[in-house]
Structures are given as C-alpha cells and as structure tokens.
Amino acid sequence: MKTGRTEAFSDGVLAIIITIMVLEMKAPDGASFNNLKPSLPVFLTYVLSFVYVGIYWNNHHHLFQAISNVNGKVLWANLNLLFWLSLFPFTTSWMGKNHFESTPTALYGCILFLAALAFKILVYCVIKIEGANSKIGIIYKSDKRVNISIALYLAGIGISYIYTLLAVFIYLIVAILWIIPDKRIEKSIH
Amino acid sequence: MKTGRTEAFSDGVLAIIITIMVLEMKAPDGASFNNLKPSLPVFLTYVLSFVYVGIYWNNHHHLFQAISNVNGKVLWANLNLLFWLSLFPFTTSWMGKNHFESTPTALYGCILFLAALAFKILVYCVIKIEGANSKIGIIYKSDKRVNISIALYLAGIGISYIYTLLAVFIYLIVAILWIIPDKRIEKSIH
Amino acid sequence: MKTGRTEAFSDGVLAIIITIMVLEMKAPDGASFNNLKPSLPVFLTYVLSFVYVGIYWNNHHHLFQAISNVNGKVLWANLNLLFWLSLFPFTTSWMGKNHFESTPTALYGCILFLAALAFKILVYCVIKIEGANSKIGIIYKSDKRVNISIALYLAGIGISYIYTLLAVFIYLIVAILWIIPDKRIEKSIH
Amino acid sequence: MKTGRTEAFSDGVLAIIITIMVLEMKAPDGASFNNLKPSLPVFLTYVLSFVYVGIYWNNHHHLFQAISNVNGKVLWANLNLLFWLSLFPFTTSWMGKNHFESTPTALYGCILFLAALAFKILVYCVIKIEGANSKIGIIYKSDKRVNISIALYLAGIGISYIYTLLAVFIYLIVAILWIIPDKRIEKSIH
Numbered sequence: 111m112k113t114g115r116t117e118a119f120s121d122g123v124l125a126i127i128i129t130i131m132v133l134e135m136k137a138p139d140g141a142s143f144n145n146l147k148p149s150l151p152v153f154l155t156y157v158l159s160f161v162y163v164g165i166y167w168n169n170h171h172h173l174f175q176a177i178s179n180v181n182g183k184v185l186w187a188n189l190n191l192l193f194w195l196s197l198f199p200f201t202t203s204w205m206g207k208n209h210f211e212s213t214p215t216a217l218y219g220c221i222l223f224l225a226a227l228a229f230k231i232l233v234y235c236v237i238k239i240e241g242a243n244s245k246i247g248i249i250y251k252s253d254k255r256v257n258i259s260i261a262l263y264l265a266g267i268g269i270s271y272i273y274t275l276l277a278v279f280i281y282l283i284v285a286i287l288w289i290i291p292d293k294r295i296e297k298s299i300h
Numbered sequence: 301m302k303t304g305r306t307e308a309f310s311d312g313v314l315a316i317i318i319t320i321m322v323l324e325m326k327a328p329d330g331a332s333f334n335n336l337k338p339s340l341p342v343f344l345t346y347v348l349s350f351v352y353v354g355i356y357w358n359n360h361h362h363l364f365q366a367i368s369n370v371n372g373k374v375l376w377a378n379l380n381l382l383f384w385l386s387l388f389p390f391t392t393s394w395m396g397k398n399h400f401e402s403t404p405t406a407l408y409g410c411i412l413f414l415a416a417l418a419f420k421i422l423v424y425c426v427i428k429i430e431g432a433n434s435k436i437g438i439i440y441k442s443d444k445r446v447n448i449s450i451a452l453y454l455a456g457i458g459i460s461y462i463y464t465l466l467a468v469f470i471y472l473i474v475a476i477l478w479i480i481p482d483k484r485i486e487k488s489i490h
Numbered sequence: 491m492k493t494g495r496t497e498a499f500s501d502g503v504l505a506i507i508i509t510i511m512v513l514e515m516k517a518p519d520g521a522s523f524n525n526l527k528p529s530l531p532v533f534l535t536y537v538l539s540f541v542y543v544g545i546y547w548n549n550h551h552h553l554f555q556a557i558s559n560v561n562g563k564v565l566w567a568n569l570n571l572l573f574w575l576s577l578f579p580f581t582t583s584w585m586g587k588n589h590f591e592s593t594p595t596a597l598y599g600c601i602l603f604l605a606a607l608a609f610k611i612l613v614y615c616v617i618k619i620e621g622a623n624s625k626i627g628i629i630y631k632s633d634k635r636v637n638i639s640i641a642l643y644l645a646g647i648g649i650s651y652i653y654t655l656l657a658v659f660i661y662l663i664v665a666i667l668w669i670i671p672d673k674r675i676e677k678s679i680h
Numbered sequence: 681m682k683t684g685r686t687e688a689f690s691d692g693v694l695a696i697i698i699t700i701m702v703l704e705m706k707a708p709d710g711a712s713f714n715n716l717k718p719s720l721p722v723f724l725t726y727v728l729s730f731v732y733v734g735i736y737w738n739n740h741h742h743l744f745q746a747i748s749n750v751n752g753k754v755l756w757a758n759l760n761l762l763f764w765l766s767l768f769p770f771t772t773s774w775m776g777k778n779h780f781e782s783t784p785t786a787l788y789g790c791i792l793f794l795a796a797l798a799f800k801i802l803v804y805c806v807i808k809i810e811g812a813n814s815k816i817g818i819i820y821k822s823d824k825r826v827n828i829s830i831a832l833y834l835a836g837i838g839i840s841y842i843y844t845l846l847a848v849f850i851y852l853i854v855a856i857l858w859i860i861p862d863k864r865i866e867k868s869i870h
Binding site: 507565580587 | 687688691692694695696698699700702703705706707708709710711712713716727730734737738741742744745859
C-alpha cells in the first residue's frame with residue numbers, strides 16, 4: 111500500500127486536534143482586557159500543545175517522507191499514535207482550567223510520554239518494512255532525541271507532585287529541543 | 301471518475317468523526333484523580349469507537365486501494381456509509397453518558413449494524429463496476445468477516461436487554477476480530 | 491493554477507460542514523427511547539442537510555472533474571459557494587430546534603436558494619475559462635436541473651408561511667431530483 | 681521535502697478555522713426573525729473573518745504554487761502563520777459577542793497584524809530557499825500590499841479606542857484590497 115492516504119488521514123486528524131484546542135478558549139462576556147485574564151493559562155497551555163502537535167506533525171512528515179509503502183501494522187501503529195495525540199485537547203484543557211495543579215500536570219506528561227512511546231513503536235514498525243540498513247533505519251538507529259524526551263517526560267510526571275511549574279518547564283524544554291532543527295536528519299533526508 | 305477525491309473527502313469525514321468524539325470528554329472542574337472518575341465510561345466508549353472508526357478507515361483504504369474508478373452509485377453508497385459512521389459520536393456519547401444502560405447499548409449496536417450493512421452495499425456497488433472476477437470481486441466473494449460481524453451485532457442488540465455488559469463485550473470481540481490482520485487480503489492486494 | 495488545492499480545501503470544508511451538523515444532536519440524559527423523541531426533528535433535518543451537502547459535494551466533484559485550471563475568480567466563486575454551504579448547520583439547527591416553524595423553514599430555503607445561485611456563478615466563472623464549446627460548457631448550457639431547483643426553492647420560501655410542511659416536502663423533492671443520476675452528464679464526462 | 685503535505689495540512693487547518701467560526705452562531709430558541717437579531721453582529725464578524733481566512737488561503741495557495749521544496753524553517757514559519765490564524769475564531773467571537781466594543785476590536789486588529797507579520801516571515805523563509813531572483817523572489821520584492829495592510833492594521837488598533845466602527849471599516853477596506861485581483865501576480869505566476 112502507498113503512503114498517500116495514511117498521510118492524508120493523519121494530516122486531517124492532526125489539523126483537527128491542533129484546531130479544536132482553541133475552542134476551549136471561550137470568548138469572555140465582558141469587553142475589557144481584565145476579562146481576558148482568566149483565559150491566560152488556557153492560552154498558554156494552548157500554545158504549548160500547539161507546538162507539540164506541530165512537532166509531531168513535523169516528525170510524522172519526516173518519517174513518511176523517507177518511506178514509500180505501508181502495511182497493516184504500520185496503519186495500526188499510526189492510529190495508535192493519533193489516539194494518544196487526540197487526548198491532547200482533553201489534558202490541555204484540564205491543565206489550563208486548573209492553572210497547572212499537580213495531577214492535571216502529571217496526566218499531561220503521561221499523555222506526552224505515551225505519544226512519544228507510540229511514535230517509537232511506529233518507527234519500529236516502519237523500520238521492520240524498510241530494513242535496518244535503509245535510510246530511515248540509519249537515521250533512527252541512535253534515536254537519542256526521542257529517548258531523552260521520554261526520560262524527561264517521566265521526570266516531569268514525578269516532579270509534578272513536588273514543584274509543578276518545574277514540570278511544565280521541563281515539557282517546554284523538550285518542545286524547544288525538537289524545534290531546533292536536527293541538521294543530521296535534514297541532511298540525510300535531502 | 302478517479303477515486304482521488306472520494307478518498308480525500310472520506311478521509312476528511314472520518315478524521316473529523318474520530319476526533320470530535322473526544323470533545324465529549326469534557327475536562328472536569330476539580331484537579332484530583334477522583335474528578336476524572338465520571339469521565340471513565342465516556343473514555344472507554346471513546347476507545348471502542350476510535351477503534352471502530354479506525355477499522356472502517358482501514359477497510360475503506362483497502363477497498364479503494366484495489367479500484368481505480370468510481371461512478372455515481374459508488375459516490376452515494378460511500379456517502380451512505382459516511383452517514384451511519386457520522387452517527388457514532390452521538391451513540392457513543394449516549395452510551396458513555398448512561399454508563400452502558402440497555403437502550404443506548406442496543407442503539408449503539410444498531411448503528412454498528414447499519415454501518416456494516418452500508419459497507420456491504422458499497423462493496424457490492426464497487427464489484428458491479430470492477431466485475432466479479434476482478435481482484436476486489438474475488439477478495440470479497442466469501443465475505444465471511446463482514447457476515448459474522450453483522451450476525452454478532454444483531455446478537456448484541458438483543459443481548460443489550462438481557463445482560464448489557466455482554467453486549468458491549470460482543471462489540472469488543474468484533475473489533476478485535478478486525479484488528480487481527482487478514483493475511484489473505486494483505487497477500488492478494490500486495 | 492491547477493485545481494488540486496481548490497478541491498482539497500473544498501473537500502475539507504464540506505467534510506466539516508457535513509459532520510458538525512451531527513454535533514447539534516446532543517445525547518439526551520435519560521436512557522430510554524422516549525428520551526430520544528425530542529431529538530427526532532433534529533435528526534430528520536440532519537438527514538436532509540446531509541443529503542444536500544452530499545449533493546453539492548457530488549456536483550462540485552463533477553464540475554472540477556471536467557476542468558484542469560482555475561483562476562482568481564474561480565477561487566472566490568468557490569469560496570462564495572462554501573460560505574453559503576457553511577450556513578447549513580445554522581439553518582438546519584434552527585429549523586430542527588423549532589420543529590419546522592414558518593420563519594426557520596423559509597430561512598432554510600433562502601440559504602438553499604443562495605447556495606444554488608452561488609453554484610450557478612461558479613459554473614459561469616468556470617465556463618468563462620474553458621469556453622462555451624468546452625465539455626463543461628456544453629453540459630451546463632441547458633442547466634435545467636439547477637434552474638428548476640432555484641424555482642422550487644423560491645416556491646418553498648413562500649409556501650413556508652402558508653403550509654410549512656409542504657415547503658419541507660418541496661426541499662425534499664429537489665434533493666431526490668439530484669440523487670437520481672443524470673445519465674446525460676455521466677455519459678459525457680466518462 | 682516536497683510541498684504536498686504542507687499544503688494538505690494547511691488546507692485542513694484553514695478549512696477547520698473557516699468552518700468552526702460558524703459554530704459561534706448558535707441557533708436562537710425562538711422562531712421569529714426578531715430572535716435572529718442578536719445573532720446579527722456575530723454574523724457580520726463571521727462574514728469578515730470568513731473573507732480574511734479566504735484571503736489567507738488564496739495567498740498561501742499562490743505562494744506555494746510558485747515553489748516546489750520546503751525545509752524545516754518553512755514548516756515552522758507555516759505553523760506560526762497557522763497559529764495566528766487559529767486565533768481568528770476567538771477574536772471574531774469576542775468582537776461579535778460584544779458588538780464591536782473598543783478592546784475586542786483592537787485585539788481583532790492585533791491578531792490580523794500578527795498573522796500578516798507571520799505571512800511576511802513565511803515569504804522571507806521561502807525566498808531564502810528559492811533565491812531573490814526566483815519567480816517568487818521577484819513577485820514579493822516590492823511587497824506593497826502586505827506593507828500597506830500592516831500599516832492599516834496598526835492604524836485600526838489605535839483607532840479602536842477613538843472611534844471603533846472606523847477601525848472595523850479599516851479592516852474591511854484591507855479585505856477588499858485583497859479581493860481585487862492583483863493582475864501583476866496572476867500574470868507572472870501563470
């Protein structure tokens with residue numbers, strides 16, 4: 111099977127996930143800047159989650175760029191990734207509503223962790239088709255960035271119960287880590 | 301007519317159906333794990349319905365993979381399928397809200413049944429174009445999995461009024477039946 | 491400019507329009523069939539509007555099938571059509587909520603009328619590029635079905651204030667008129 | 681990297697943004713034209729924002745039409761543009777709900793300004809790949825329309841606090857400026 115429809119379906123789902131989160135930001139009834147204040151934490155979590163979905167879309171794009179065929183396992187591994195990403199609006203909304211309290215912040219980290227794990231599984235299924243010596247196999251062999259992210263998410267979940275804002279800061283650091291372009295990947299793909 | 305736009309439109313509709321169901325999971329106001337409890341049945345029905353939409357997307361993908369042209373009848377048979385699938389969020393939400401009571405569980409099965417029937421009709425319309433001896437005609441001639449699913453859905457609808465959780469369990473079994481890869485189909489398509 | 495992105499964008503917008511209408515059908519709190527009763531008119535309007543959006547998607551598909559280039563005017567004529575179609579969920583919801591009262595039913599007809607007019611404008615812009623003797627110019631020269639529909643919508647708007655259900659019936663007749671395949675178009679396109 | 685998926689993802693996000701704004705127009709409970717009156721300002725802001733998203737989609741279409749490759753920087757500049765556009769429904773809703781009061785109108789202008797700036801950044805990133813002497817480099821060298829728009833948005837933000845409806849009128853003027861086809865661009869692209 112060609113990758114076309116898997117990419118199109120994933121694009122659709124990611125486009126919706128990234129956009130419906132903004133629906134959580136209800137326009138306040140009053141018309142002054144003060145009325146916007148309660149929306150601020152919701153806005154900040156929206157920014158963080160927008161960046162995360164953007165990162166996943168970028169990674170998904172890079173991954174499927176390098177392959178040309180999928181099988182049933184890849185389709186389900188991809189749906190598994192989309193499932194965890196589809197929970198972002200819920201955890202984003204819960205964390206934003208409760209102004210970064212411990213449990214919502216920990217759950218936010220759990221879903222980030224499970225999405226990262228799902229991405230690793232997807233990469234694994236893709237490499238099984240393409241072979242370990244394929245372009246994609248070589249790029250993802252020493253998958254440092256994903257592993258560091260997973261470790262930091264786990265740290266963030268624990269730290270949520272000690273010093274919550276530090277956990278949010280860690281999630282932010284991981285996001286920044288991914289925005290910085292990985293010269294190595296860009297070079298080997300182009 | 302080429303299949304491109306029918307696939308793109310279906311991908312869009314399925315991407316929205318699979319994603320808006322998560323909107324039913326409203327973030328609770330409190331910030332403890334206990335506040336999440338009432339969302340649990342909604343979450344479980346979400347998982348079940350996500351898997352079902354995923355299955356339909358997979359099957360749709362496989363079906364259109366094997367054909368290259370559509371006519372007016374296929375377009376309407378496809379819209380008919382999308383219509384029944386578009387009712388999933390409603391029945392999912394009703395079943396989840398009412399913690400798996402009899403009537404919502406039966407209605408959930410009815411919509412599953414009607415969607416499966418719509419898929420059979422779509423396959424029938426496709427085979428009318430491609431011919432009974434085409435690749436797709438041979439694969440779907442002995443359409444055992446669809447027929448077993450339809451029988452199990454009908455059983456589930458009845459059982460909803462006797463022992464509701466068993467009906468939910470039957471719907472789950474059908475889903476698992478479809479996730480297990482059908483070697484026969486994968487072989488003949490590739 | 492190629493038609494690819496205009497089709498993709500239109501598919502996206504139509505997929506969302508057709509799907510968000512189902513969001514108006516809120517799952518009732520009770521779990522018996524009686525609790526579903528108030529949703530019935532909303533469901534019936536949903537079916538009617540789903541069919542209408544399906545018809546527009548089909549017509550849009552047929553129209554763009556026959557052309558290969560678009561210009562700025564076509565892009566805006568297309569956005570104009572999408573604008574009126576985007577009001578379907580609003581008028582559908584208003585008519586459904588008020589159980590087919592006069593004014594909502596008339597407004598529903600107005601939007602149907604304006605969408606049909608927008609489609610005529612889009613066809614006109616397309617023919618200006620392709621020429622009156624092109625395939626698409628010949629098909630749409632004697633544009634009987636669109637003209638009859640427009641006349642019936644206008645009739646329906648007036649009749650809404652005399653005998654409302656007859657107006658709904660007229661809208662239904664127009665829809666059926668479009669589902670019946672137009673052999674002439676199918677032949678000349680294939 | 682090819683531009684295909686960036687276009688598809690952007691189409692998806694823009695299709696959702698343009699459509700979810702209509703969800704703010706809740707169908708009123710009563711069935712007379714008077715019941716529609718409170719929805720009028722919401723409707724008017726919807727029209728304005730629909731036109732704006734339409735303009736951005738058109739410009740995005742023209743821009744990507746002229747290029748064939750993207751890099752990591754373009755992907756993020758594109759996501760940045762989509763982020764600001766994704767805030768349109770929020771500011772549209774806030775302005776519509778409050779019947780064009782000063783602060784919501786100023787914020788509406790701010791987001792228009794930031795989206796225009798994001799578009800300039802995207803063009804800049806694209807030209808860095810294509811080169812200043814490329815087709816796209818020459819078209820956007822003397823980027824008068826974008827610069828005038830940005831100046832008018834800034835004026836509109838200030839005027840919101842003096843005479844609010846004039847600010848709304850300025851936003852309208854900028855929109856009309858963009859709908860008028862730019863013969864120069866159309867010629868050089870085709």
